[in-house]
Amino acid sequence: MSECPFTPPYPVPHRSKASLVKRFFTGWSSWIHTLFKRSYTMKMGEIHLPKLDFYIANELSIVDRVMTDADREFPKHQFLSDLVEPLIGQSVFNTNGKVWDDQRRMINPAFAHTNLKRVYELMSNAVADMLAHLRAQDHDAAIDIDPVMTHVTADVIFRTMFSVSLDRDEALQIHHAFTRFQKNAQPGAMLRVYGLPSFGFPRRALRASAQIHAVFAPLVRTRYDAYHRGATPAQPDILQSLLEARHPETGAPFSFEELIDQIALIFLAGHETSASALSWALYLLSESPDLQDRLHAEIVAAAGDGPIGFEHLRGLDGVRNLFRETLRLYPPIGFFARTITRPTVMREKRMKPGAMIVISPWLIQRNKENFTCPHSFDPDRFTRPEEAEAVKSAYMPFGKGPRICVGAGFAQQEAMLVLAAIIRAFRLDYPAGPKPEPVSRLTLRPKKGIRLRLSPRG
Numbered sequence: 072m073s074e075c076p077f078t079p080p081y082p083v084p085h086r087s088k089a090s091l092v093k094r095f096f097t098g099w100s101s102w103i104h105t106l107f108k109r110s111y112t113m114k115m116g117e118i119h120l121p122k123l124d125f126y127i128a129n130e131l132s133i134v135d136r137v138m139t140d141a142d143r144e145f146p147k148h149q150f151l152s153d154l155v156e157p158l159i160g161q162s163v164f165n166t167n168g169k170v171w172d173d174q175r176r177m178i179n180p181a182f183a184h185t186n187l188k189r190v191y192e193l194m195s196n197a198v199a200d201m202l203a204h205l206r207a208q209d210h211d212a213a214i215d216i217d218p219v220m221t222h223v224t225a226d227v228i229f230r231t232m233f234s235v236s237l238d239r240d241e242a243l244q245i246h247h248a249f250t251r252f253q254k255n256a257q258p259g260a261m262l263r264v265y266g267l268p269s270f271g272f273p274r275r276a277l278r279a280s281a282q283i284h285a286v287f288a289p290l291v292r293t294r295y296d297a298y299h300r301g302a303t304p305a306q307p308d309i310l311q312s313l314l315e316a317r318h319p320e321t322g323a324p325f326s327f328e329e330l331i332d333q334i335a336l337i338f339l340a341g342h343e344t345s346a347s348a349l350s351w352a353l354y355l356l357s358e359s360p361d362l363q364d365r366l367h368a369e370i371v372a373a374a375g376d377g378p379i380g381f382e383h384l385r386g387l388d389g390v391r392n393l394f395r396e397t398l399r400l401y402p403p404i405g406f407f408a409r410t411i412t413r414p415t416v417m418r419e420k421r422m423k424p425g426a427m428i429v430i431s432p433w434l435i436q437r438n439k440e441n442f443t444c445p446h447s448f449d450p451d452r453f454t455r456p457e458e459a460e461a462v463k464s465a466y467m468p469f470g471k472g473p474r475i476c477v478g479a480g481f482a483q484q485e486a487m488l489v490l491a492a493i494i495r496a497f498r499l500d501y502p503a504g505p506k507p508e509p510v511s512r513l514t515l516r517p518k519k520g521i522r523l524r525l526s527p528r529g
Contacts (some may be wrong), residue, residue: 076446077272079355079400080506081437084108091120095265098393099258101510103405103433103517109438111445115418121266124421125408125427129438131464133417134430137409139469145409147425147474152511156262157273157280158252158339160332167295176319181312185481190231191381193483197226197236198492203274204239205497205525212523213502217352217499220346220489221246227485228341232309232334233290238519241286249343250278253512284335291334295327308385344403347514348468349489352397354521356449357492357501359409362450363494366390367528379495383488390494398468400448403433405511407470432467441465442479497525 078281091096098105110116115131128134137145139529156167185192201223203372222242229237249302259272264358291310297303298314305311313333317324325333356363366389370379384391390395422428437445441461442452453460469476476482493499502524507517 075292075447078444078447081400081509082106083109083448085107091265092209094118098261099510101257103509103511103515104444106175107302108432111434112439118263120239123264123427124423124425125429126417126418126422127429127431127434128425129434130418131435131441133369134435134462134465134467135471136513137428137430138467138474140409140472144415145428146412146414148408149408150264150427153263154256155254155278158283159336160328161480162332162336164336164340169525173319177316177325178313178337179522180316181309181337182477184231184307184309185478187484188381189481190227190481191484191488193230194227196377196516197223197230198488200226200236201489202492202496205493208525210524210526211408213524215302215481216523217346217350217520217522218246218506219519220353221249221342223489224342224345224485225338229287229337231341232338233287233294234306234308234310235290237286244282245286248279248282249339250516252276252283253514253516255279255488257512283339284331287334287338291331292327295330304503310334324511341478341481343514345401345485346403347516348482349486350517350521351401351509352394352490353493353499353523354507354517355400355497355499356393356398357523359448360498360509362389362393363514366393366491366494370491374491374495376495376523379488384484386493387487387491388454389450390487390491391452392485393490394483395453395466399436399442399466400446400483400507401515402436402468403514404468404470405433405515406431430467430471433515435465435467438465451521452499493525494518495528495529500524500526 082101088107088109089105096234110127112164115133116127118125118127129135135423147165152165159165161170163171163178166174168511196452198331201219203221222237222239225245226237229235255272255276257274257310260271262269294310296316300393305315308371313325313330315514356366369387370390374383375378376522405443409428409430411422411424411428413424415422435441439445442458442465469482500523501521507521508519512519
């Protein structure tokens with residue numbers, strides 16, 4: 072490729088590594104803003120903070136070793152557990168060892184309810200409700216697409232988990248509460264690793280997480296109590312499977328508190344990351360009118376003007392590659408944190424037990440040694456043979472190894488349906504003004520939302 076295509080916004084890297092003080096202030100609200108130029112090309116970096124030593128591994132052989140973790144020497148780091156525990160407690164996301172094994176065995180049957188063909192009708196109904204909402208908007212004005220994507224993805228997972236839909240007010244409550252959670256959890260984490268007082272940030276993060284739990288906890292409580300009284304018939308959803316789950320050794324069911332932790336994880340992982348990626352995908356489309364026309368033709372050729380069926384998604388390669396390229400540029404989870412459990416040497420760096428080793432899809436997927444024009448938006452890269460090896464070894468938005476996201480297929484199907492429905496119904500334009508700024512806390516989000524103008528086709 073002679074020149075790079077459109078390059079969407081990302082934080083301009085610092086020319087050199089920042090001091091601890093500067094890193095503290097720039098990382099206060101977004102860790103990707105602390106990166107410097109060599110961060111995107113180095114094989115391994117290291118940073119020593121007052122309360123934490125951590126290493127950033129970009130060399131693919133090391134990445135593979137850490138993420139595959141054949142000898143179980145790199146469990147999840149306590150730093151990440153502390154960050155998310157107010158939201159998801161001691162769920163399967165942040166436990167390790169035998170506890171993780173047991174929890175995983177207990178929840179695996181629940182994922183039968185995310186079978187792609189089985190959930191398609193639920194997804195399609197939620198998308199139809201989203202389209203009705205978008206068609207009712209004032210199309211002369213730009214709208215913030217971020218809460219709309221939060222609603223549709225949360226609605227999909229709500230229907231899959233609880234067999235009921237999620238209304239718009241509850242979705243907005245979740246969207247705003249999660250934003251508040253991230254704004255408080257990130258500074259709290261920074262203060263902790265610098266050995267400074269928390270100044271109430273963890274307490275405010277806990278209050279925000281309670282507002283999220285309040286959306287689904289009453290529903291879980293009602294079903295939990297009824298199930299244990301034997302008062303209700305079984306329902307074909309994730310909650311029912313979790314109610315029926317039993318510990319592989321003791322035979323004990325989840326307690327109510329344990330159930331809430333697992334539900335919170337599945338709910339948040341099932342919608343927050345997808346909502347983030349969809350918002351960025353729609354922004355990228357709004358800056359790419361030619362791609363919109365091409366994808367519109369692809370969708371019409373596959374499904375005409377009738378319902379977009381499960382069988383049509385197979386033929387939407389362009390839509391699929393749009394979503395894949397969005398995940399490459401804007402991975403919702405920008406880093407995975409693992410623990411060094413024994414003295415380890417990597418690239419001549421001596422790591423002590425307790426140190427953190429970070430694997431960052433944000434860095435690996437934007438490394439010029441892995442991808443051509445790494446900061447540019449180019450969905451067609453997924454069709455080029457010369458980039459096939461990079462896609463195989465350096466593309467990891469869902470993680471890698473035994474702890475890879477079990478909902479990857481679910482997320483891709485949901486995203487393709489949402490994107491195809493919007494592309495077929497509307498033309499997207501980005502209004503004049505500042506470009507959206509990505510900030511990375513627990514997930515990657517636009518700092519001030521993404522406002523788009525949607526013009527109905529036909």
